[in-house]
Amino acid sequence: MSSRDFFWAPSSISGKNGEGFHNYHLNDNRFQKDIISGGPCFLRRFSSCVSELGLCKPCGSFSAPIVSVPEGKGGIVRHLERVGRGADFLVLWLDCDREGENICFEVIRCVEKFMNKSKDKQIYRAKFSAVTPKDILDAMNHLVSPNENESKAVEARQELDLKVGVAFSRFQTKYFQGKYGNLDSSVISYGPCQTPTLGFCVSRHDEIQTFQPEPFWSVDLTVAVSSKCVSLQWNRGRIFDQEVARVFQSLILEQEYLNCESVSVAESRRSRPTPMNTVELLKLASKNLGIGPHATMRAAEHLYLSGMFLNSTLPDRAVYAMI
Numbered sequence: 308m309s310s311r312d313f314f315w316a317p318s319s320i321s322g323k324n325g326e327g328f329h330n331y332h333l334n335d336n337r338f339q340k341d342i343i344s345g346g347p348c349f350l351r352r353f354s355s356c357v358s359e360l361g362l363c364k365p366c367g368s369f370s371a372p373i374v375s376v377p378e379g380k381g382g383i384v385r386h387l388e389r390v391g392r393g394a395d396f397l398v399l400w401l402d403c404d405r406e407g408e409n410i411c412f413e414v415i416r417c418v419e420k421f422m423n424k425s426k427d428k429q430i431y432r433a434k435f436s437a438v439t440p441k442d443i444l445d446a447m448n449h450l451v452s453p454n455e456n457e458s459k460a461v462e463a464r465q466e467l468d469l470k471v472g473v474a475f476s477r478f479q480t481k482y483f484q485g486k487y488g489n490l491d492s493s494v495i496s497y498g499p500c501q502t503p504t505l506g507f508c509v510s511r512h513d514e515i516q517t518f519q520p521e522p523f524w525s526v527d528l529t530v531a532v533s534s535k536c537v538s539l540q541w542n543r544g545r546i547f548d549q550e551v552a553r554v555f556q557s558l559i560l561e562q563e564y565l566n567c568e569s570v571s572v573a574e575s576r577r578s579r580p581t582p583m584n585t586v587e588l589l590k591l592a593s594k595n596l597g598i599g600p601h602a603t604m605r606a607a608e609h610l611y612l613s614g615m616f617l618n619s620t621l622p623d624r625a626v627y628a629m630i
Contacts, residue, residue, distance in 0.1 A: 348383050348413040349375040351465045353473075365478040368470045384417050391418030398431045399453060400446075408432075409461035411453045438612065468499050475502075524552035530565060 354372040377384045391397070397418055401407035415430060422429060431450035435442045475497035484490055523545040529538050546552045583591070585604075592603040 347410055348378055348387065348417060350378055351375055351462070351469055353469075365474045365481075368473040368477075371470070373466050373469065387414060387417035388421055392421040394418070394422045395425065396429050396431065397422065398433055398447075398450060400433045400435070403434050403436065405457045405461050408454050408457040412455065412458040415453070471499050472497055521547060522549075523547050524549055526552070526555055526559065528559065 351373055353368070354374045397415065399411040399414060401410045401414075411432060419430070430453065432453040433446040433450055435446040476494060479497060480493075480495045483495055524547075525545050526541045526543075527538075528541070529536050531537075546555075588607065589600050589603055592598040593600070598606075
């Protein structure tokens with residue numbers, strides 16, 4: 308059995324978390340690993356050939372070319388090129404969402420040209436939901452290929468975020484500066500995600516501030532059936548007119564007996580709760596436990612990294628109307 312170089316690129320497994328996960332075999336070849344920890348390798352920005360004058364008009368950003376540049380001073384890219392040099396295999400252990408898939412191809416872009424050439428498949432993707440020995444071993448035994456379509460979807464979204472953000476930031480900065488002379492801000496930025504979210508918060512705040520409580524009445528009736536008390540539910544629910552409620556009360560009190568028109572028996576089953584996405588988790592924690600978003604996400608991260616109580620949930624797929 309020959310020994311071959313292997314390059315392992317996880318997103319969060321390093322140091323102690325990586326201990327005990329060597330001695331793997333891939334394609335009947337024993338390999339050794341190099342462990343790194345990192346995030347996005349590249350940033351998307353406007354090309355340097357685009358002058359600032361070309362972006363002064365809000366619509367100028369939509370036709371401007373976009374390029375990918377190394378993150379920071381390019382240290383991550385140089386590190387990947389160095390540790391991936393001469394590797395025979397590349398297994399990517401990034402987060403199992405679209406963002407992680409995009410980082411996979413950024414790592415491939417840095418490493419592939421420095422790997423040993425082979426006719427066999429050299430690049431693999433590991434899918435896992437928790438950092439536990441069982442999940443890691445299962446992911447290693449069921450390696451797949453990276454999904455390029457998901458990576459391109461992230462790049463398209465990043466380009467749209469950049470162009471829309473720049474265009475609307477310039478537009479509303481000029482618009483509000485012309486409206487308010489004492490505006491204490493040189494730039495009023497627009498975020499394709501942050502601004503609609505702010506709209507939701509402001510709308511909810513306005514509803515709370517303008518809410519006027521209104522008294523209501525309902526019929527709460529309890530009857531005795533075979534020496535047992537049974538509470539009846541009124542289909543009409545609430546009444547906002549007290550006089551109408553008193554009329555119904557008088558009609559009920561005049562009756563000594565009630566006739567049961569029909570009896571129906573049905574079997575119901577309660578299914579196990581479905582996994583919560585991030586939005587539902589934050590809502591329940593705030594409503595039932597009084598825990599804020601920051602503390603909730605910090606606790607969820609701790610449970611996830613411990614690998615015993617929480618699995619990584621799928622990204623939220625809820626679609627919200629644009630404001």
